[in-house]
Amino acid sequence: MSKNLSQLARRKGIDHTLFQQLVIGEDSRSKDERRQLAKEFLIGEAIVHGTASFYDFIDGDNANKKAYVCNGSSCLCAGSQDQVKEQLLTEFSSDEIGHVTCLGRCSENSAFQINGNNFSGDDINNLAQIVHQNLTDSQENYHVNCLIDKPILTAEINDVAQYYQLFTELQQQDSQAVLDKVSQSGLRGRGGAGFPTGFKWQSCRDIKNDEKYIVCNADEGDAGAFSDRYLLEQRPHAVMFGMLMAGFLVGAKTGVLYIRDEYPAAITATEQAINEFSQLALAIDFSFKIIRGAGAYICGEETALLRSIEGQRPLVSVRPPFPTQSGLFGCPTVLNNVETFASIHWILSGNDQAYQTLGNGKSTGSKLISLDGSFNKPGIYEVAMGTPLTEVIESAGGFAKDLKALHIGGPLGGVVPITKINELTVDFESFAEHGFLLGHASIIGIPESISMVDYIAHLFEFTAAESCGKCYPCKLGSVRGHEMFQQAINDETKIDNELLADLLETMELGSLCALGGGVPLPIKNILQYFADEISPYLQAAQASQQTLIGANAND
Known part of the structure; x- marks a missing residue:
């Protein structure tokens, strides 16, 4: 069914999508208008309703608030x-x-x-x-600081025409050789997964198809993260150049920026940048299109994002096929994060080898880190991969309050106790080796005043609210997890530790995407490092055992 809907959506193309009619249409919530949309897009009224009812800002409880x-x-x-x-x-x-x-x-x-x-x-x-x-x-x-000798992502763009002159020069070169430079730089996806960018682009390039797409995932919904917002508001041309370059290298003519509705200034700045790009009249058939989100965290997952653009209910898709094989409208699609695209200009300015030497050899280049209000100098920090985490914290003037942990990488990232921060460097490998996750590299300070039991309940509640509902481990597991902890907080029922362990394992192994599969990580971090806070809420026999486990883990 979804393949058929994708092909129906393809008839109208990217300039006229069902989803955007529902988002910005003046009368899109009326039954008559939705009936007309169903006829126009050759789909059932139930499909229109199913799409609209998914989004918090269209039919959800938070629609039409002042x-x-x-x-x-x-x-x-x-x-x-x-x-x-x-x-x-x-x-x-x-x-x-x-x-x-x-x-x-x-x-x-x-x-x-x-x-x-x-x-x-x-x-x-x-x-x-x-x-x-x-x-x-x-x-x-907020502060914007660069901790490397030559800024990459935080570099200013003073002359737009001159900035795109690099693209004109690269057009004259062998396109495969240019793509090889992207691969050799070691650039990995900055959205959290860390997938090799050059490999992804090569995969899309190798597939023969008349129609291909470049999609920028700007649905930055991770709490604590605002680096994508910074780039779209302050450096939109860096993002667009990366998309343009990807289009040239893989054979795509359309670039789509999916920007969350919660970032109005980012949308305005990007619209202005697109107008400036159009005035350059570059010798390439490539256009940009902004798709405005409607309040759904799960659309940050690549397959859900693609279904959203098509006007379908944005449920996570099973892979394979991968988007580079069958993505937007069933066509080969390159889908990368904002920061990934923004790195391309610097790399292709003759800096591919310099980019590769930054980092630890596996995690290369620079990374933007978002520091929240728990730091004395909160803001955006550009650091080389492999930089000690303590160095970043010192550059931010240290903590503005007493903290017991840092939640790094969004709601699915690791909860790092303050006692462990001196063991970490800013790269994918260091965090993985220590049982954490770098993810999007947002950092939230958890103060001493916050109860870790309440924080676990908050994470489960967030997952339950944002689950797409397609797979039961995520949809039901998050609800049961929240119930389990809320009942313990209310002093109704103590937590069965064995049942909790089974629940977390089921979510990890059985969920289709990183939402249900990823949220057990921070919860397990808390159970390990803050056992003394959790033990009063566990059943008596297991509480002493959990305390012992936590004590051993902290030795």
């Missing part, structure tokens, strides 16, 4: 959101206020959105002015 409170992990740890909600209630009724998982304002916290504009930090103290004067400009302040 104000939104960020309830992401960083703002939770900052303890700022109760005050934000209280202040918003002075201007809005409770049914006019919704919530959003993360607005990417993690450096300042106290994040909220009004009329499609994001605010944070001290903005909440000027709420009346924001509401009654319709203010749209929030002066967000």
Whole structure:
């Protein structure tokens, strides 16, 4: 069925998709309009309803709200959101206020959105002015620091025409030789998986097909992460150049940027950059298209993202086939993260070997790290792969409060106790060897005041809310996990440790994607390193055993 729907969606092409009609259509929520959409796209009304009902900002409980409170992990740890909600209630009724998982304002916290504009930090103290004067400009302040000799991702772009001159020069070279430079640089996907970029592009290039696509995954939903937002707002041409180059090397004529709706400034900046690109009139048939998200974390998973663009319900797909074989509309597709594309210009400016020498040989180049408000100098830090984590923390002025752990890599990343940070370097291998995950390299500080039992319940609740529902280990496992911990917190039923271990193993092994399969990692980290906090909530005989296990793990 999904293949048939993909082909039906292909008839209309990328410039007129069912999903975007539902997102931006003025009357897209009416039954008559949806009936017309079903006829136009040659699909059943149930398909239109199934698509619309998936998204929080279309048919969900948070659709059509006037104000939104960020309830992401960083703002939770900052303890700022109760005050934000209280202040918003002075201007809005409770049914006019919704919530959003993360607005990417993690450096300042106290994040909220009004009329499609994001605010944070001290903005909440000027709420009346924001509401009654319709203010749209929030002066967000965060540090941007480069800890390498020559900036790569944080380098300024002062002359757009000159910046794209490199593409004109590379067009004159053998395209396979250019692609080989990408491969030789050792660049790996920066979205968290760390897959070799050159290998992915080569795979798509080798497939013969009249139609191919380049897709940029800018659905940055990991709480604590705002590096993609930084690049789209401040360096959109770096991202677009990487997409353009990928299109040239694999034979694609269309680049799609899937940007989450929670990032309005990123969408505006990218739209402006596309207009600037169009005025250059480069000698290549390649166009850009922005697809605006609608509040679904799972669309950060590549196959769900592709189904979303097509107007289908964004459920995770079983692989193979991989997107490079059968991706958007069933066509070969290169799909990479924002930061991955943004690295291409520097690499192909004669720096492929220099890029390869940065890092540990397996994790090469530079990496952007997002530091939240728990640091004295929160913001974006560009570091060489292999940089000691302690060096990054020192550059950020250390911690702004007493912390007991860092949650690194988003909700599916590892929870690193403060006692372990001196053992880690910023690369995929170091984190994996120590039982953690670098992921997107966002860092959230977990303060001493946060209960780790509550934090586990928060992670399970997040997974349950964001699961696509296709596989039961994720869909049901997250709900059961949240129930298990919430009952223990409410002093109703102690946690059966053996049952919990079975649940986590089932989610790890049985889930189709990294959401259900990844959330057990931070939970297991907490169970290992914070056993003393967890043991009172376990059944008596198992509590003493868990305490012993935790003590041994910390030796």
